[in-house]
Amino acid sequence: MKTLEQDKTDLQRKEVLFSNGAISKADIDGVRTKVDRAQLSLKSEQTELEALKQQKKRLQEQKQLTLRQREKAIQADKDNADRLASITTEVATAQNGIVKANKEIQDSRLIAPFDGIITDVSSHPGDVVSQGSSVATIVDLSGVKVSIEVESALIQQFTKGKSMTVINEGGEKTAGSVTYVSPLIDAKNGKYKVEITVPHSPEKWQGGMIASVQMPRKLATSTILPLECIGVGEKGRYVLVVENGMIKKRTVEIGQIIDDKIEVLSGVHPGDSVVTSGISFLLEGEKVTPKEG
Helix, strand or coil: CHHHHHHHHHHHHHHHHHHHCCHHHHHHHHHHHHHHHHHHHHHHHHHHHHHHHHHHHHHHHHHHHHHHHHHHHHHHHHHHHHHHHHHHHHHHHHHHHHHHHHHHHHCCCCCCCCCCCCEEECCCCCCCCCCCCCCCECCCCCCCEEEEEEEEEHHHHHCCEEEEEEEEECHHHHHHHEEEEEECCCCCCCEEEEEEEEEEECCCCCCCCCCCCCCCCCCCCCEEHHHHEEEECCCCEEEEECCCCCCEEEEEEEEEEECCCEEEECCCCCCCCECCCCCHHHHCCCCCCCCCC
């Protein structure tokens, strides 16, 4: 296959031949046309080559741009990852701070074991207090405690939860219940401490009031006599009864004392006429006339 340079050389040779009359004009024109076509084809190929070069250049530039964009994206991802790690650390630090602050707040709170009214404050914000120190006084108004001292002979009648009637200084009665019975007797007075709780009512109860307690007693017998009926002799306690108009002394066994009366366990029977007063002035065997009272 001939090249363009070969076609040009062939044209120059044939132009010499044409000028010498060795070939016809048609022959020389055919060669010229062939050269022109070859030149046009070369120019077209050069144009196409230039276009390909430009396209290659653009592709290379685009590739470089893409590489730079990818590098920027990778760097951005790395920066975002670093930032995320930093933010995560900051969040963890903040959460730890919140936990610590909440603990400090919780530790600084004083929670009363019951609802009530603060009547005195001995410490204030900023004060330094030691463990076990009093910072405030709170009064429980849900109930009022009545403290009494009970003799050993009666302590069995007081059990936790037992209902009691409490009377205030004004004579008003309130139902309450036993909430505490001391397991040990007081060595100073020989009595047991008992606490009775009644519902709080500001109209009826105030701290420091004096109250009395009514207690249903369990008696061993139904025989109850005035204290004045009981005398004390060499053989123990006794009563005077009237039999057939004469004074007779009977030894008795006594039980509980109830106000100004006393329980008689034995020695007196239903229907007996018991002397109720002046027993110190009467002698056994003395004649008397009973007086119905």
